[in-house]
Amino acid sequence: MTKLKLSGVSKAYGATLALRRGDLALDTGEVHVLIGANGSGKSTLCKIVAGSVRPDAGEVLLDGNAVTVSGPRAAQALGIGIFYQELSLADHRSVAENICLPDLPRKNGLFVDREALAEKASRYIALFETVAGGSLHATATVGELRADQRQLVEIMKALATEAPILIFDEPTSALDRAQVDRFFEILRDLKSEGRSIVFISHRMDEIFAIGDRVTVIRDGETVGTEAIAHTSPEAVIRMMVGEQEVLAAPQAAPPPLQASSDVALAVENLTGVGFRDVGFSVRRGEILGLGGLHGQGQSALLKALFGAPPARAGQVMLNGQPLRTESPRAAIAHGIAYVSGDRGRDGVISGRPILENVIPIHALRNRLVLARPRSLSEKALPALKALNTKFAGLSHSIGSLSGGNQQKIVIARWLIDKPDILLLDDPTKGIDLSAKADLFVLIRRLAEEGLAILLYSSEDAELLNNADRILVFNGGAVSRELSGAERTRYNLYQAAYEAA
Amino acid sequence: MSRVIEIAKNPLLIALALIAALLFLGNTLSPGFASGGQILRLLIVAALLGIVAAGQNLVILGGREGIDLSVGGVVSLSAIVAGNVMNGMDGGIPLAILACVATGALFGLFNGLGVTLLRIPPLVMTLGMLGVLQGLLVVIRQGIPSGRAAPALSEFVTRPFLLGLPGIIWLWIGVGLLMAFILHRTVFGQRIYAIGSNEQAAFMAGVPVRRMRVALFMLSGVFAAIAGLCLLGYSGSSFANVGEQYMLPSIIAVVFGGTPLSGGKGGYTGTMAGAVLLVVLQSILTTINIDESGRQMVFGATLLVLMLFYGRGRGLRA
Numbered sequence: 047m048t049k050l051k052l053s054g055v056s057k058a059y060g061a062t063l064a065l066r067r068g069d070l071a072l073d074t075g076e077v078h079v080l081i082g083a084n085g086s087g088k089s090t091l092c093k094i095v096a097g098s099v100r101p102d103a104g105e106v107l108l109d110g111n112a113v114t115v116s117g118p119r120a121a122q123a124l125g126i127g128i129f130y131q132e133l134s135l136a137d138h139r140s141v142a143e144n145i146c147l148p149d150l151p152r153k154n155g156l157f158v159d160r161e162a163l164a165e166k167a168s169r170y171i172a173l174f175e176t177v178a179g180g181s182l183h184a185t186a187t188v189g190e191l192r193a194d195q196r197q198l199v200e201i202m203k204a205l206a207t208e209a210p211i212l213i214f215d216e217p218t219s220a221l222d223r224a225q226v227d228r229f230f231e232i233l234r235d236l237k238s239e240g241r242s243i244v245f246i247s248h249r250m251d252e253i254f255a256i257g258d259r260v261t262v263i264r265d266g267e268t269v270g271t272e273a274i275a276h277t278s279p280e281a282v283i284r285m286m287v288g289e290q291e292v293l294a295a296p297q298a299a300p301p302p303l304q305a306s307s308d309v310a311l312a313v314e315n316l317t318g319v320g321f322r323d324v325g326f327s328v329r330r331g332e333i334l335g336l337g338g339l340h341g342q343g344q345s346a347l348l349k350a351l352f353g354a355p356p357a358r359a360g361q362v363m364l365n366g367q368p369l370r371t372e373s374p375r376a377a378i379a380h381g382i383a384y385v386s387g388d389r390g391r392d393g394v395i396s397g398r399p400i401l402e403n404v405i406p407i408h409a410l411r412n413r414l415v416l417a418r419p420r421s422l423s424e425k426a427l428p429a430l431k432a433l434n435t436k437f438a439g440l441s442h443s444i445g446s447l448s449g450g451n452q453q454k455i456v457i458a459r460w461l462i463d464k465p466d467i468l469l470l471d472d473p474t475k476g477i478d479l480s481a482k483a484d485l486f487v488l489i490r491r492l493a494e495e496g497l498a499i500l501l502y503s504s505e506d507a508e509l510l511n512n513a514d515r516i517l518v519f520n521g522g523a524v525s526r527e528l529s530g531a532e533r534t535r536y537n538l539y540q541a542a543y544e545a546a
Numbered sequence: 547m548s549r550v551i552e553i554a555k556n557p558l559l560i561a562l563a564l565i566a567a568l569l570f571l572g573n574t575l576s577p578g579f580a581s582g583g584q585i586l587r588l589l590i591v592a593a594l595l596g597i598v599a600a601g602q603n604l605v606i607l608g609g610r611e612g613i614d615l616s617v618g619g620v621v622s623l624s625a626i627v628a629g630n631v632m633n634g635m636d637g638g639i640p641l642a643i644l645a646c647v648a649t650g651a652l653f654g655l656f657n658g659l660g661v662t663l664l665r666i667p668p669l670v671m672t673l674g675m676l677g678v679l680q681g682l683l684v685v686i687r688q689g690i691p692s693g694r695a696a697p698a699l700s701e702f703v704t705r706p707f708l709l710g711l712p713g714i715i716w717l718w719i720g721v722g723l724l725m726a727f728i729l730h731r732t733v734f735g736q737r738i739y740a741i742g743s744n745e746q747a748a749f750m751a752g753v754p755v756r757r758m759r760v761a762l763f764m765l766s767g768v769f770a771a772i773a774g775l776c777l778l779g780y781s782g783s784s785f786a787n788v789g790e791q792y793m794l795p796s797i798i799a800v801v802f803g804g805t806p807l808s809g810g811k812g813g814y815t816g817t818m819a820g821a822v823l824l825v826v827l828q829s830i831l832t833t834i835n836i837d838e839s840g841r842q843m844v845f846g847a848t849l850l851v852l853m854l855f856y857g858r859g860r861g862l863r864a
Contacts, residue, residue: 354750375752384750392750395740397811402736406751409733417733459751 048110049074049242050095050126050211055104056266057090064090066266068104070244072211077233077243079253079274082263083286083539084340084504088246089131091263092215095244096128097121122148127207129200131215131246137189142167144188145202170202173232177225193220201229205236212236213244218252219341230256248339250279250543262286283539309366310498311467313351316360320346321522324360328467328498333489335513336502337528338542342519344502348469351500352384353377365466378410383465385457387472387504393456394444401426401440403455408462429461430454434484450481457485468492470501474508486512506538518542557804557812561819568826576833586711588825590703593718594780595795596821597773600721601654601766602796603817605668607729608762609742609809615672616657617770617796619679620650621789624774626686629693629784636698646771653679654767658760676793683787695778703779714776718818721769725814738762743810794845795824801852824848 048071055068065087072078082088093099095106097115106113108124115121121128127148135144142163143150151162167184174182182195191199197220204212218226233243233256247253253260254274261271262285269285312327321343328334336344350357353371362369364380371377374384386392395403401419404426409417423440430437433454437447444452453473460468470489474482489512493499503509509516515529518541526541528534572579598617605612624646631645632638653675660671702713729735740748741755749755773792778784801807802823803816824845831841 352750374750375754378752386750391744391746393747395744395747395751397743398736398739402739406736406740406748406753409736410752414733417731417736 047074048072049108051105051107052091052095053105053107055091055094055101055106057094057099057101063266065094065101067268068094068263068266069268070261071271072242072244073259074242075237075240076258077237077245077256079257079260080244080246080263081248081253081260081282081286083506086263086286087266088263089215090266092128092213092244092246095121095211095213096126122207122209125210126213127204127209127211128213129204129215129217131219135188135196135200135203137187139188140184141171141182141186141188141191141199142184144199145170145206147203148207166206167202170206173205174198174202174225174228177222177228194222194225197221198225205232210240211242211244213246215246216248217245218247218249226252248543250282253282254279264288279544280540283536283543287535287539310364311351311500312363314361314363316347316350316357316362318346318350318357318359319355321350321519324524326517326524326527328500330466330496330498331493333493333499333501333512333514335509335516336500336519337506337509337513337516337538338519338525340504342542343522344519345471346522347519348384348471348500348502351377351467352382352469354384375410378407378465381466382469383407383460383467384469385453385460385471385473387475389449389453389456394452396445397443399441400430400437400444400447400455403444404429404440404459405462407459411463425462426458429458432461433458433488448478448481450477453477454481454484457488464492464495464497466497468497468499470499470503472502472504474503474505482508506535510535510538520544557802558816558819561802561816561823565819565823565826568823568830572826572830572833575830579829579833586715588829589715589822590712590780591828592822592825593714594773594777595792595799595825596718596818597721597776598770598792599796599799599817599821600725600814601769603725603800603803603805603812603814604738604762605766606797606800606805606807607738607742607809607812608759610745610759611668611807612661612742612759612762612809613668613672613797613807614657614763614766614770615669615793616653616675616679617766618787618789618791618793619676619683620653620767620770621774621777621792622683622784622787623653623679623686623789624649624771625778625784625788626683626693628699628775628778629695630690632693632696632699634694634696636696639696639699642696642699643775646775647768650767650769650771650774651764652767654764655760657767658763661763662756662759680787693778694783695781699775699779700782701779703776714779717776722814722818729813734758734761739810742808794842794849795821795828798845798849798852799824801849807853 050072052068052070055065057065068087068091070091080088080091090099094101095115097117097120106115113124115124136147145167146163151159151166153159164184171178171182171184178195178198182191182198188196188199197217201217204214218229221229236243245256257274259271259273260277260282262269262282264286308330309327310330314325316324324347326334336347338344351362351371353373353376356372369380371380371382401422405422408425426440435451435454435458437451444455447455457473474485489499501509501513510533515527516533516538517524518526518528518538520542525544528537569580578584598621602614602617605614627645627649628642631642657672657675660666661668705712707713708716729738737748737753737758740753741758745755774789777788781788799820800817802820803812805812805817828841831844
């Protein structure tokens, strides 16, 4: 019996179409898996069901009746509970208060009923008693818990809504094996009670362990729904990739590296927050891609190589010499450059002139004391020109530019004195297509000039089109290296989605 | 039209217009208020405040809630140190200058280390330091005499030196030029703005953020100490808490001059105008017989009103 049905749901954010045509039929008493690549529209679909996003078009049917989920409270009233991927916990409040937050037990209609609160919370804590660890108790402050415990609290919070429809958007990312197993037992109990569960995960093993049916979303469109029993991980990945892509020839072979090109950066057993035991080497003239799902350690690795913050263990060799980067300042002195995709946070010196945004690295590497506008302008202009940057004057504020041009300014600061290693951490995030094209032309030219480049991109096509080799990250480690003809979308997805 | 509004919003022009208006008002209330000699006297007082505000300006520009509440204590301590070192003799002046600069730099270093290494918010750190300094002043006052200014120092502050202006006015002009040079023509100055407007981006661009902050607090201490030395020359002998009156006005002058408390933008030219404005305002309040407590209230209220206009703008959006 169909409990919840979405048909032809769409949502655009400005000019970006996040969801083109979302369909989903959720039965009573099933665990329904939703899967799709980065940015395919899964989370948007969930947010529409949960009422935190209003669809532009399409229909939502609950028990066969058309409903409008006008907001989170309306969703709650309709019997829809959600676990958010970005945890939505109040850090300074207790575990019990967080668990019961969507529906605090009240006394006399006004006051929080402390006893009922503690009683209700302890019921849900008890569910995970064997795997949660002793520090997770009703009166503990959420902000003091470990990451996995916080995720468990968020799960308890979703369970405590006691809603007939529960949505879990990547609920297991921080959990260990035993915690996942216990969570799955609970999901099976809920299923047998007749509750309907939407489950989003990127782990094939989990999907096949808990799911009844799977719906695949690709580029904002529902591609199809299959019964788990009648499909395989390979078939699901084929659906995610699309038939043409599976058959597509790999990208043209990278230009052959000169025989003289030597290893610029070699990394062994590098371990830090978010990644472990990573090893690879990059030669001069090479673009090494880092692929995989979001947040599998790619960004953390690049930041660690730049010293922000440094890795905890392992070895880095730069041009054959051991390297220890304690800070960005030290990394810059060794000829390492880093471009963040989060330019508002890590790149742009807001409210300051374009010139001041271009020259800090030049000033640092040349130990400049005086800032002479004329001589600095002479340095800055060629770097800006190399990227086709459009601006009215160097003394204008960087805030007057478009996002793409701001990012070009941030990148240009590394071009005045050429680095040896260029670390690109999702550099095209949120910039326009022409700026992206300019950027990739420049990156290839820099490689030809002898730079070693590491490129992480959340857009798989960018990696497939621009990287000479791709390291696929999964759970903080490199799960596979793709080179030459192996660099296909299918292989990339398979390596990204298989069990870590 | 919008250009006219844009110009009218310039803090420097607002301050200059207000100064002119206040001088006119003062002259109406008490004829002779805006006479040449009187204006010169006001400028000397403004120079003392302006030199303290230079350091305050640097700390505030550096952002991250940067503020130095200990400047008043450093001014007082510096005046006492200088008075005791020179003890009325011209020959002691060079040593007194060294001792003052060292004192200011030392307390600035403490402030800077507390803020960067111990991560104490600047407001709390410098307020605590002010308490320490006040206690120290009481102890010192009981043990040693307050000391006297050397004649040459008093002359430097009060007697015309060049073009009819006393040395301290020239010193202030020098501080103004130095500040403009530092802020707009040195890498250090650009880094001050960089950490003030986006500390994380500055860090990722290799700016030594902590060292910068320590340096800013040290400069603030040094500027306050120099002001303390000049204040000794102005009043002849020092007394405890002589510098207390500088804390709030130094902050108001900076904010009036167009540097928001959130930092990252503004400069010293506006602060100079702000310092003159405050001194003129103070003088008018004295002229119309408003006592010290009343003046304090007016200053406090002025800061609050200023915050409404430009103090908070960026903080809300950032």
